Amino acid sequence: MATLEIHDLHVSVEAENGPREILRGVDLTVKQGETHAIMGPNGSGKSTLAYSLAGHPKYTVTGGTVSLDGEDVLAMSVDERARAGVFLAMQYPVEVPGVSVSNFLRTSATAVRGEAPKLRTWVKEVKEAMEGLQMDPSFAERNVNEGFSGGEKKRHEILQLELLKPKIAILDETDSGLDVDALRVVSEGVNRVRESGQVGTLLITHYTRILRYIKPDYVHVFAKGRIVESGGAELADKLENEGYEAYVKGGASE
């Protein structure tokens, strides 16, 4: 069973006046089939955790370990992490002008699966996944994220999640900027992947709203660069009622 283990992770970014520590000792274990919600106020370092796990060059790991089934994730390049089974659905997906969605998806699936998917089954697979996310077929001919609405960008991220079938899915504020209908469609996509039982999900969010659609097994409160409280789904209800104030007293991390 695939397991992502994060131990005492410290991460810094380069700021104007030298490096600034954002993650201050994160410990978390995510197993295949589990869903962990990470909730926290703005600026608590949630997104830094997501991007650090994916290997974004902006973030420097200054301490700790991350392993996937015992393999050292931190030693892998960005593409190696993806091929090892780590997937990050981004909050702000990047436009790639001149590269069509269909070309991008196929290139990506070829890289992750280690061989080009058979054309006939691939076309069917993409078509079904797009239908599930209520995406128009013409979407495949558009350039990656270029001119996409907020909802389209998020559907496109979850489309990739469904096609690439990672071991660990990190969803970075996938719910932000979505209206209720789009949130439902995107959540259903995530749930289809979760139902396979093959993926461990790290759901990063500011709001409890998405947890009505995607039920977490564990909820962690993130503040000042680390997990400050962990519990079951009931912890989300507490946050819904009380907010983050209890956790940010004594000054924010920024």
Added chain:
Amino acid sequence: MAETIPAGSTTDGAIQVGQPADARVSAAPSYDVADFPVPHGREEEWRFTPLERLRGLHDGTAEATGGLRVEVTAPEGVTVETVDRTDPRLGKAGKPVDRVAAQAYSSFEKASVVSIAKDAVLTEPVRISVHGEGGVAYGHQVVEVGAFAEAVVVIDHTGDATLAANVEYVIGDGAKLTVVSVQDWDRPAVHVAQHTALVGRDASFKSVIVTFGGDLVRLHPRVIYGGPGGEAELYGLYFTDNGQHQEHRLFIDHDTPHCRSNVAYKGALQGKDAHAVWIGDVLIRAVAVGTDTYELNRNLVLTDGARVDSVPNLEIETGEIVGAGHASATGRFDDEQLFYLMARGIPHDEARRLVVRGFFAELLQHIGLPDIEERLLAKIEQELEASVA
């Protein structure tokens, strides 16, 4: 996050009103080289060009030695002739505007004239192959398109040469001409040319300039309108490697009412001392009411050490126009795009290829010739592989 960072570049823009048309050239246009002083490098039209690498094309010391093979393959409806200097069809599109173009006009021995008959609609392109065998040559090419004819001409430059040339396109009323000029020279080549298009009434001219090779390539596409309703589309694509100087200077002279022009040039640069220059001069004269023009230059700097000079320049002498605009941007290769693609498992080099192909994709779609498109894509891949190695 896709911010534009000037990468060791200068990107100037200017909109000037009421400037004289010849403010940017140091001598009046002329067929005679003696009318132009030898440039010293500080003139507006020469300030970006390394004169010492012109191998004497600019100062009269480059003696013609031949060694240039020109072959024309043409379908039915096309007449191909080699003519003397006295042929009345030469020099009709316009005069040379700088010393090297005038040197070429003063020095060529025979000219090539390709004529497309009135009303002829060609189903196959005319292909002109220019292959250099290492000598110094002065060339003159005329492409004449009869009224209401439609033609595609592909001019392909390969091999090694020191070449100065004038190319004239004389496009009849209502005719349509597409020209693709590919500069796929060997690395040492020097190529300086003026391309002058005289666009007839309601005629369409499309130019696609593709520059990969050479040590120094300096092309000067010019458009002049012979009657109202003319349309010019000028597209360019260049890939400038370490040590190469590739310069594209455009001039569109809106001297006639109700004409249109659209310019889009895109270049990628990589390696130490790769230098790309793009000058886009558009002049809208007082008589040219109803003009609609837009020009764009984009540069993608892939590595440190490359330099871009991009200077759009729009001079407007009448307010009675449909539209006039320009855009110029030079950006570094976007690491966020690379991260996004790599985060989907795509290896670094392949991700880079996707981004660069994507950068050029929109331009490639304008070419409309599958064999040329494929060759260009292959060439781009080759360039990128060289940079990775």
